[in-house]
Amino acid sequence: MIAVAIVEDEESASKQLTEYINRYGKEQGEQFQVSLFSNVGSFLEPYKKVDIVFMDIIMPGLNGMDGARQMREIDPETKIVFVTNMAQYAVQGYEVDALDFVVKPVNYKDFSYKMNRVVKAVKNHRRNLLSIEIPGGIQRVCVQDILYVEVEQHTVIYHTTDGEYRVRGTMKNVEQNLQKWHFLRCNNCYLINPRHMEWVRGYELKIGEDVLQISHPRKKKFLEELADYYSMGEAE
Incomplete structure (x- = not known):
């Protein structure tokens, strides 16, 4: 199920987008849950x-561009995906990392083409989510947002751009779970995400605001794996 919000003050335009989404879902075998909002305020508060807006x-009132800026915070x-009568407004979408835009009146063929791209982006993002069992529930974390993982005895600490998550576990299991995303082991306690690493100097590396130690026995292998990672263009 893909959750979609339509923020549109024109009832006819909102109805048309809903019909297009339902039609696309039937054609592509996708399920959508659509929520309608007639203004930015009701969408944000x-x-x-x-998944998609x-x-x-x-x-009237707060315009869609300013609403998107607040949402991004x-x-x-x-x-x-911005909906507009004038294509020149869509250029501002880069400020809020908008994926695409559609111009009114919306043509279904064009809409369907853009939906292919948007749905693909949603699915790619979901594939990069890691479910972490925290006390009282499950926390889903985007793998790209993990700076590094630290192990203290039987406690695994996920250091992310949004804070820390502590769970029970072992480094072996964490390393297996993150292997396909090319996380690297710099010593027995740390597993780092190389995309966030700023520098390596001697037996130290900086990632985020922290400086971590590289163990002597692991240094050679770590640097070789790091070189392999950069040779792949950091993209895989």
Whole structure:
């Protein structure tokens, strides 16, 4: 199920987008849950995270561009597609990392083509989510947001761009779970995400605001694996 929000003050445009989404879902075998909002304020307060938001730009009160800026302060992940009468407004979408835009009146063929791209982006993002069992529930963390993982006895600490998560576990299990994302072991206690590493100097490396130690026995292998990672262009 893919959650979609339509933020549009024109009832006819909102209805058309809903019909297009349902039609696309039937054609592609996808399931969508669509929520409608007639203004930015009702969409943001209270804010409920969705996978995709279709945001009209020109609306009474807070416009769609400013609404997207506010949304990005609390949600950097949701895919934004702007809906506008004038294509020149869509250029500003780069400021809020908008994925695409559609121009009114919306043509279904064009809409379907853009939906292919948006749905693919949503699925790619979901594949990069790691579920962590925390006290009282499950925390889903985007792997790209993990700086490094630290192990203290039987406690695993995920250091992320949004804070720390502590769970019971072992380095062996963590290393297996993160292997396909090319995390690297620099000593017995640390497993780092090389995309966040700033530098390596001697037996130290900096990642985020922290300086971590590289153990002597692991240094050669670590540097070889790091070189392999960079040779892949950091993309895989």
